[in-house]
Amino acid sequence: MKICLYGVPGTTAAKRPLKDPRLDAAHKLVEADKKAYALVDVVADDGLTEADAIVATADSVLDLVLQDLEFVETRLGNEPAEAEKAVLMKMQTDLEASHCLSACNYAEADWTAVNASGLITRKPVVVAGADEVAQPDALLLRAVAAAGWISFLTVGGKENRAWLIRKGTTAWDAGGAIHTDIQHGFIRAEIIGWADFVAAGGETQAKRAGKLRLETKQYVMQDFDLVNFRFNKTG
Numbered sequence: 001m002k003i004c005l006y007g008v009p010g011t012t013a014a015k016r017p018l019k020d021p022r023l024d025a026a027h028k029l030v031e032a033d034k035k036a037y038a039l040v041d042v043v044a045d046d047g048l049t050e051a052d053a054i055v056a057t058a059d060s061v062l063d064l065v066l067q068d069l070e071f072v073e074t075r076l077g078n079e080p081a082e083a084e085k086a087v088l089m090k091m092q093t094d095l096e097a098s099h100c101l102s103a104c105n106y107a108e109a110d111w112t113a114v115n116a117s118g119l120i121t122r123k124p125v126v127v128a129g130a131d132e133v134a135q136p137d138a139l140l141l142r143a144v145a146a147a148g149w150i151s152f153l154t155v156g157g158k159e160n161r162a163w164l165i166r167k168g169t170t171a172w173d174a175g176g177a178i179h180t181d182i183q184h185g186f187i188r189a190e191i192i193g194w195a196d197f198v199a200a201g202g203e204t205q206a207k208r209a210g211k212l213r214l215e216t217k218q219y220v221m222q223d224f225d226l227v228n229f230r231f232n233k234t235g
Contacts, residue, residue: 008056055140148166150221191227193226
């Protein structure tokens with residue numbers, strides 16, 4: 001996924017590790033050669049249109065709101081149809097009150113009515129306070145969650161690793177996030193919930209406590225599930 005750090009000093013476009021402290025905790029509980037954080041693409045200010053979420057300072061978020069307000073007012077000046085006009089006028093009111101549109105109550109039909117691809121604050125916007133600007137790891141975690149992404153874990157052996165997926169992803173698609181062979185040969189997913197894993201004190205202990213579940217490809221992954229995929233290997 002892509003996150004734009006808008007107006008945040010020192011931002012350069014790069015892949016950055018999503019340093020989730022839960023992976024650090026898992027690495028203490030399960031022995032592995034290394035740990036590997038999930039990666040996110042951080043884009044600079046010129047990457048607003050391609051970003052899945054935006055992190056902005058308290059000062060720069062107003063600039064985003066004003067850009068959207070200009071967009072809305074221009075569209076209103078073009079005498080839109082009544083359905084579009086009604087939505088645009090509501091957006092104008094929200095933006096004039098300094099609200100990001102993603103924080104307001106709009107239905108999918110509203111976005112469609114105004115062809116909202118040009119609206120910046122339709123995307124999730126995380127506002128960084130002055131004391132948070134120096135905490136990029138925490139800000140990235142907030143932005144990922146705001147954009148509707150979660151992680152799952154694979155543990156043991158060569159690495160303890162976190163993988164990013166969209167919220168609502170099935171076990172079958174999560175397997176594909178690792179390798180298409182897992183998806184194509186999917187049999188079952190061995191799942192241990194994060195809370196059960198921590199409460200038991202590790203993967204082996206959780207299994208002994210009966211917390212491991214066998215799930216089908218339709219299972220909807222939960223945030224920080226531990227998973228081992230059973231699959232038929234091809235080739």
